[in-house]
Structures are given as C-alpha cells and as structure tokens.
Amino acid sequence: MADVHVVTGAASGMGLACARRLVAGGGTVVTADLEPVPMDGVVAVTCDVSSADDVARLTAEAAGHGAIRSLVHAAGVSPTMADWRRIFEVDLMGTARILAAFEPVMAEGGAAVCVASMAAPLGAPRGSDANLETLLADPLTPDLLESLAALPALADPGAAYSWAKRGVIQLVALAAPAWGRRRARINSVSPGIIDTPMGRQELEQQASMEMLRDLTPLSRIGDAEDIAGVVMFLLSDEASFVTGIDVLVDGGVVAALSYAGGG
Numbered sequence: 001m002a003d004v005h006v007v008t009g010a011a012s013g014m015g016l017a018c019a020r021r022l023v024a025g026g027g028t029v030v031t032a033d034l035e036p037v038p039m040d041g042v043v044a045v046t047c048d049v050s051s052a053d054d055v056a057r058l059t060a061e062a063a064g065h066g067a068i069r070s071l072v073h074a075a076g077v078s079p080t081m082a083d084w085r086r087i088f089e090v091d092l093m094g095t096a097r098i099l100a101a102f103e104p105v106m107a108e109g110g111a112a113v114c115v116a117s118m119a120a121p122l123g124a125p126r127g128s129d130a131n132l133e134t135l136l137a138d139p140l141t142p143d144l145l146e147s148l149a150a151l152p153a154l155a156d157p158g159a160a161y162s163w164a165k166r167g168v169i170q171l172v173a174l175a176a177p178a179w180g181r182r183r184a185r186i187n188s189v190s191p192g193i194i195d196t197p198m199g200r201q202e203l204e205q206q207a208s209m210e211m212l213r214d215l216t217p218l219s220r221i222g223d224a225e226d227i228a229g230v231v232m233f234l235l236s237d238e239a240s241f242v243t244g245i246d247v248l249v250d251g252g253v254v255a256a257l258s259y260a261g262g263g
C-alpha cells in the first residue's frame, strides 16, 4: 500500500508548499482545509480543524487509504484574522483534536509536524506563566475557554496567538512519549515572518511586524519553501532520532532579540 500523507491548511501558504512536495514524492496525499486546495493529485477533504466531527471525518478518510506516514498540521488563524476565542479554538484546540485523532492511525516510523510560531518565544516565553501553561496543557478540557475568558490579558488577539502557539509547542512535547511508544515522532516548527497571505496581512496591519522584519539577521522575510524544507526534513528518516522539539525557522529574529547587542 502507498504511503499516506495528510496536510491541513493545504489551500494556501506553508500547507500548500508542503502538500506540493509530498505529492511530488509519491504516495497518497490527503488535504484538509476550509477552502478549496488549488492543486491536482490529492484527496481533498473540506474540514474545519476546530470541529470534532470534521476531524473525525478527515481521519476516517485518511486512514481508509492506509496507515499515515506523515502529518503536517499547518491550518491556523492569526491575530488580525480572528478574536482571542477563535484563535484558541483553531490554533490550540484544533491542534489537540488533530493530534488525538491521528495518533492511533500513524504508521510505525511515521512523523507529524505542527506549525507553531516565533510569537511563542517572543510573546509567551516558556516559564513566564506556569499557571497558564498548566491550563493550556489540556486544551480539550471542557471549560478551557471559560477559564481563559477570565484572563483579561488574553483578550488581546496578539497575546492569545502567542499563548495558543506556546500551547502547541507544549502539546507536541507532551505528546512525544505516547507517539514514541507507537514508534512515531512528533515535532513543531516555529516560523518567523513568512511571505504567505497570512504573513503579508500581519505585516500590513501590525507595525511591530515591520520592526521584527527590519532586525532579521538574514535581512529578508521567509517564504513557504523555507518552512516546507524544514518540515520535510523533520518528516524524513534523516530526523529519525528527533522528537518532541520545536525548530525555530525565523531568519534569526529570536536570536537577535535574545542576545540584543551581540553581533
């Protein structure tokens, strides 16, 4: 049976770039998005990753083609696209739904990559709020959104996005042992500013993004292929001993800010 690869958020940007590479590599590629996926040669499923029913339908469709060799979870919304609640529903709870649904159907030797963001190390550094990190460790707990609604700082979509992506990085690390017992790996990538419809919208609408762009050591913003290349590495057997980690793919922005004055 051919390898099965699943890509969420495949209609645009990084997900589309990853889906194109996986199709070129052969096997069956199952895509998931709210929007139509602009490429041939895939099994396209219309799916809202924040819906339990949609994710169950996607998983059944994908597993019907065989055990899953690769999962790329790129679907997401950004601070200028949604309010705090929708950001948590899609970016964090959606990730938790996708991981819970796909873990049991991954092939031995399979791998998953979730897309987080450099917003996590910049806006929600690990260890900066232990109580919130504990709350976000179980994103499908029934009263999560009520608990988050009681935290005024998270009403700001930028803060919500940073913490939702911190939650994604944490979820991946916490999931690694269970995935490991199935001989499967799970990692995340944290992109910097990337030239996709989402990245362009954030650059246009948030002055702070221009500041970050201007101090990028590589003197450019990234493109979807910069991310797809790292995702393909993490999915491949070249990364066979890499699991539970987050890989920053940000052109050096976080390094520049963390070691300000160095150079």
Ligand SMILES: NC(=O)c1ccc[n+]([C@@H]2O[C@H](COP(=O)([O-])OP(=O)(O)OC[C@H]3O[C@@H](n4cnc5c(N)ncnc54)[C@H](O)[C@@H]3O)[C@@H](O)[C@H]2O)c1
Pocket: 008, 009, 010, 011, 012, 013, 014, 015, 032, 033, 034, 035, 047, 048, 049, 050, 074, 075, 076, 077, 078, 090, 094, 115, 116, 117, 118, 119, 190, 191, 192, 193, 194, 195, 196, 197, 198, 199, 200, 202
């Ligand atoms: N572009 C950037 O600068 C940047 C930076 C850091 C992190 N990210 C993250 O990278 C990932 C990919 O973003 P992109 O830049 O390729 O964005 P994009 O907007 O080009 O693509 C995102 C895709 O996700 C889909 N999507 C949104 N909500 C969905 C849902 N509920 N269910 C299913 N599909 C849904 C959209 O329809 C779209 O096709 C996102 O998780 C984003 O948060 C982006």
